Amino acid sequence: MPPSRLFRSTATTAAAAAAALALLLSGCSSGTSPSPGSAASPDRSTEAGADRPGSAAAPLQPLPTVIPNNLRPYYDQKLSWHDCGVAGFQCATMKAPLDYAKPSAATDLKLAVARKQATGPGDRLGSLMVNPGGPGGSAIDYLQQYAPQPTAVRARYDMVAMDPRGVARSEPVECLTDPQMDRFTQTDTTPDTPAEVSQLVTADRNFAKGCEARSGKLLPHVSTVEAARDMDVLRAALGDKKLTYMGASYGTFLGATYAGLYPTRAGRLVLDGAMNPSLDSRTINLDQTAGFNTAFTAFAAECVKKKDCPLGTKSAEDAGRQLSALFKKLDAHPAETGQERKLTESLATTGVIAAMYDQGTWPLLRESLAQAKAGDGRGLLALSDSYYERNSSGHYANQMYANPAVNCLDLPPAFTGPDQVRAALPAFRKASPVFGDNFAWSALSCAYWPVKSSGQTHRIEAKGAAPIVVVGTTRDPATPYTWAKGLSAQLSSATLLTYVGDGHTAYGRGSDCVDTAINTYLLEGTPPAKNKRCT
Template structure:
C-alpha cells in the first residue's frame, strides 16, 4: 500500500528489478515563504492566492549559521572506485541552530576526470522524496563522459533520507503487513482497518524518528544544499534534479536566486498545487501512462489484457485486481499477491516503457494464479530487498510530503466525496489513489508548508524538462513550473515514461549537455523525441 506516489526517476524504480536485464514547506525555520488562502478548484483543491510566493532569503549569511558555511569536510574513499565520502553538519532547526542538535548529512563526490578545465561541482538528486542521491550518483550518474570530465559529480542524501539521519517507522515484518493492507476498502470494517494501518504507521514514525520529523521539509533540505555549495567552494549551484528533485531545485532557486547557476529540472513538479490537486493530477498521469501501455499491449500477441482496445484492457486489469482482492495469488513465499501489491506492481512498471514487455509477462502469470512477478515489481517500488529489508524511502517519503503540504483529506468521508473525481481521472487506479492519499491525515506532525509559486527572480537561466506522457509528474506540471520561474526554458520530450534525461533521446541529452557545459539554453519551445 503506497503511502504516497513517488516522485523519483524511472531508473530508481526499474533498475532495482530485473526489468533492465541486459509537496513545498516553509518549515518552522523559514517564515520567508509567505502563503495566503487559496481559491477552490477541481475536486475541492486549493490554488494559492496571487501573493502565495516563495520569497528569497537574505543574501547575507546569518552569523549563527557561519560555522556551518565555514566547516571543512574530511573526505575518504567509499563505495564504487573513484568516489569519496564525507559528513557535513547542518542545523536541525535553522531558526535555532545548536551544535547539540546538529544533523550529520552524508555527502559523496567523484572528481572531474578531464580533459578540459573543471567547471565546478554538479549536484544531483533523483527525487522521492526519500531517494538516496548518493546511491543514484554511484549507480546511475553521472550521465555522459563529457559532463563527468568537467564537473565534480556530487550528491547529498537529504535530511531524513538513507545515510542522513534516516526516518524510520516500522520493522520489516510490520512493513510487509502494511503494504498488504487493502487500499480499496469495500466496507466500514475495511475502512477502519485502513485507517488503523495509517495511524500505526504514523505512531511508529513518531516513536522511532520524533527528533527529525519536524525538520525534513523541502525548504530545510534546500538550505542544506546551500551550505554544501559553499563548503565545496562554489559561488553558484549547478544542479540536475529529477522528479521531486525538481521541487528541491526550484525551491533552492527561489530561496537563493543570486546563487543559482546552471539548473536542470527534469520531470517537473508544480509547487502551485495543493496536495489534493497534486494527487488528482498524478492519478490522471498514471491513467495516461496506462492508456499508452494498454494501447501498445493490445497489439501484441502476448497481451494478457485482450486485443480489443485500451478501454477494454483497463476493464480486464480492473477485473484482475478485483479477483486478487477476493483471492490473493500464490507467490512461492509466505506473502501472497494482494490487490494492493498488484496495483503497486503495475504502477512501478508505468515509470518506464522499457518495463512494458515484462509487465505483460507478469500480468499473464497473475491471471494464471502466479503472483511472483508482480510481487517483484511491487518490491522494487517499495525498495524491499530479497532478504525482506526495506530501505527508508517509504518512511522519508511521507515524512517530507506530509510536512510540506496539508493533507488532501482529513478523514474517510472526504475520500468518499472525492471518489467520483478520482475514478473519472482513472477508472483503473482512481479508487486506490484516493484512499492512499488519506495517510497524511494521521501524521503526528502538523504540516508547515502551503502551495505557492516560485518566481526565483534574478536567477540564472534554468532548464525545465517535461515528458508528454509522464505518469508521476504530468507534462502540465513542467509547463506550469517553466511559466512560474522567471528565467526558465521548457524542453519537451514527446514520449512515455518518467523523466527524459539519459533515457535514450539523443535530442534531449544533447540539449542538456550543451547547457551544462556552455550555459546555452535550448531554443524556445524545443521538442524532442
C-alpha cells in the same frame, strides 16, 4: 499500499524493477527474452498548464543574501574527504543545524556527501550536484550507479551528491519493522465496507505512530525548504559561488525551492520531470492519478496489438476493464507467490504502478500479468517489491519512511478523513477508472501524521536567477506534463524543454535531442531554444 506523492527518477524505479524481475523471469519465462520497447502511442497530454489551480498562490520569498553569524560555522566548515569503498568515489560528512531557526551544535545533523572528481580533459567547471527524487531517494546511490554519465559532463564537473536529511545515510527516518511494513503494504486501499475503511485508517495511524516513536525529534525538520538550505551549506563547503544542479522528479521541487530561496546563487539548474509547487495535495494526487492512467493507456494500446497480450486484443479501454477484473479477483482470492506472502490486490496494483515509470519495463509487466491471470503472483510481487525497495531478505530501504515524512510536512493533507475521500471518489474514478479508488484512499495517509505541516502551496519565481531548464515528458505518469508547464511559467528565467514520449523524466533515456540540449546547457550555459520539443 503505495504512499501518495512518490516522485523519483526513472533510473531509481524502473531499473530496480528490471533487476528484481530479471532473475525471477529467467526461470519461468516462455522462452522469449524481454527487451526494452519503444512506445508508439499517441500524445494525449494536456496543453494547458500556466493557469492551473494554485497559480494565484503567493510567491516563495528569498532568504537574505548575507549569511547570519549563527550559521557561519556551518558555511565555513571544511569537508574531510575519504575513500568510499566504491571505485573513484570519495565520501564526507557535513554538519547542518537540526533547526535553522535555533542552530545548536548539540543537535546538529550529520549529512552524508559523496563525489566523483572531474576527470578532464578541459577546465573544471565546478561541482554538479544531483538528486534523483523521492522524496527519500538516496542521491549517493544514484550518483554511484547512474550519474557518472555522460562522459563530457563528467569530465568538466565534480559530480556531487548529498543524501537529504532523513534519507538513507543522513539521519534516516525510521517507522516500522520489516514484518510490520509487510503487513502495511498489503493493506486494502480499495475498501468496500466500513470494516475495511476502519482497517485502512488503523494502518495509517499505526504507520504514523511508528514514525513518531522512532524518529519523533527529526520529523518536524525534514521539509524541502530545510533540505534546500542544506544544499546551500554544501555549495559553500565545496567552494562554489553558485549551485549547478541536476534534479529529477521530486528533485525538481528541491532545486526550484533552492532557486526561490537563493536566486542570486542559482547557477545552471536542470529540473527534469518537473513538479508544480503551486498545487495543493489533493490536486497533486488527482493529477498523478490521471498521469498513471495516461501511462497505462499507452501501455495497453501497445499491448493489445500483440497476440499474447494478457489483457486481450480488443482495445485499451477493454484492457483496463480486464485489469480491474484481475484486481477484483485478487481482492477476493490473493494469488500464490511461492512464499508466505501472497499477491493481494494492493500489492498487484503497486506492481503495475511500478512498471508505468518506464516503457522499458512493459515487456516484464506483460509477462507478470499473464502469470497473475494464471494464478502465479511472483512477477507482480517482484515489481511491487522493487517499488517499495524491499530486498530479497525482506528488508525495506528508508525511502518509504522518508517519503511521507517530507510530503506530510511540506503540504496540508489532501483529506482529513474518510468522508472527504468518499466525496472525492467520483473525481478520482473519472481521472482513472483503473487506479482511481486506490489513489484516493492512499492520499488519506497524511491525515494522521503526528507533525502538523509547516509548508503551504506557493509559486516560485526566483527573480534574478540565471537561466533554468525545466524538462517535461508529455506522457509522464508521476509528474504530469502540465506540471512542467506550470513550473516553467512561474520561474522568471525558465526555458521549457519538452520530450514527446512515455515514461518518467527524459534525460539519459534515449533521446539524443534531449541529451544534447541539456549537455550543451551544462557545459556552455546556453539553454535550449524557446518551446523546443524532442522525440
